[in-house]
Amino acid sequence: MIETGGLIRSLSGRRAARNFHTFVINEIGHSIVTGEFPIGSVLASDAVMMETYGVSRTVLREALKTLEAKGLVEARPKVGTRVSPRSRWNFFDPQVLAWHFDAPADPEFHQSLFRSRAALETPMIALAARQRTSEQVRLLKYWCHQMETAGESIEQFGLSCLEIHGVLAETSRDPLLRSVIGVVELTLALALTRDGALSSPDYRAASVSRFQALIAAVEQGDADQAAILFESIRALDRAQVLA
Known part of the structure; x- marks a missing residue:
């Protein structure tokens, strides 16, 4: 694995x-x-x-x-x-998903990845907004700061973003919803390396801004606003991958 x-x-x-x-x-x-x-x-x-x-x-x-x-x-x-x-094929197996990073571009498959993210992330963020603890909010803010200060480090930015998704999954307290992490990692890797190059500063800055707003909504327990913001993050990644 x-x-x-x-x-x-x-x-x-x-x-x-x-x-x-x-x-x-x-x-x-x-x-x-x-x-x-x-x-x-x-x-x-x-x-x-x-x-x-x-x-x-x-x-x-x-x-x-x-x-x-x-x-x-x-x-x-x-x-x-x-x-x-x-x-x-077991498409929720993280290794099978990771191998798709080097596969020929397949817009239909990429669309499927984002449909899966939406199906799993929508209930996940609602649960997270209702059940978050102060320690989990602190972790979300920490990793968001790591995204913001990543500069040109694709590794720091990507891993920090992935950590945020992981904390939200843990906060939902639903073990099955965490299966979305492999899908998130593949879509994030594709977004970060569009056309074989490091993604634009505009994309990374927009990601940080939207995550900051998302974390604020989670901290306030506003599940509806958190769901809207999470969808905007998916839309940003989707535009980057499918452009």
């Missing part, structure tokens, strides 16, 4: 250390999601993949089991391991 924030950290060139097992999962999973291994194709034999990735049969088999659990592949007797249809 990819660590929350791992995709954002990778944008600045910092990769987390991997063991052989996670290395093989990432290599094969990334190749499937980006289309290098097409849907319906049969993966190479165990012997070929063991040589390609430099791992033992045990490591390879465990990696393939993990990918099967994510819905990306299925093993068939006398056929081999076949890439599954997209309809079987």
Whole structure:
């Protein structure tokens, strides 16, 4: 399982250390999601993949089991391991989502990401506004300040923004709503690197301003205003990704 924030950290060139097992999962999973291994194709034999990735049969088999659990592949007797249809993929798996960052641009999929954010974030922010504590508000303000002072650091800005989403999810006290974090991280990574370059200062300044207003609404317990402001943040990210 990819660590929350791992995709954002990778944008600045910092990769987390991997063991052989996670290395093989990432290599094969990334190749499937980006289309290098097409849907319906049969993966190479165990012997070929063991040589390609430099791992033992045990490591390879465990990696393939993990990918099967994510819905990306299925093993068939006398056929081999076949890439599954997209309809079987677990799109709420953070690792599957992270691999989509390098996939060809797909506006329809990107729209789906924002629909999912809206569906999960709308009840989340209402709960957060009603149940917030002074400590949670302090954390929200702290991370917003970190966004504001990030300068040109894509890592500080992105991770701080992600922390705000995480605190709001925790504040909602609904464990299932936190599943939106992987979706948020992917859309944020896409927004921060539109056209392969660091996002504009105007986008980052607008994000900070809207988060400041959102946090004020949460602190005041104004669920309706918080929902409106959260939608404006999604709209800003959506415009950046889909432009």
